[in-house]
C-alpha cells in the first residue's frame with residue numbers, strides 16, 4: 586500500500602506491486618528463469634561436468650547408462666577399476682535432468698509439470 590516495488594536482487598526485475606518479500610509463488614517462478622540468479626551458474630557447471638563425464642563414459646541417456654552398468658559389472662576386470670566407472674555412471678544418473686530430451690523445446694516457457702522439491 587505504500588508503493589514499494591520489490592525487485593530481484595540479482596537482475597532488478599520488478600515484481601508486481603505488494604508482492605511479499607518471501608513465500609510468494611511469483612518469487613519462486615522468477616528465480617527459475619532469472620538469468621542472473623547464482624543457480625544458473627550452478628546449472629551450467631553441472632551441465633559442463635556432466636557432458637565431460639558422459640564423454641569419458643561414452644553414454645548419456647538413462648537407458649544407455651543402465652545397460653553400461655550391467656555390462657561393466659559382468660566385465661572380467663579388477664573391482665577397483667570397475668568401481669571408478671560405476672561411480673561415474675551413478676553420478677551421471679544422479680544428475681539427470683527431468684525431460685532432458687525435450688528441454689531445448691521447452692526453453693523459456695514455465696515448467697508445466699513436476700512438483701517443487
Ligand SMILES: [Zn+2]
Nearest residue numbers: 593596598619
Ligand atoms: Zn532476477
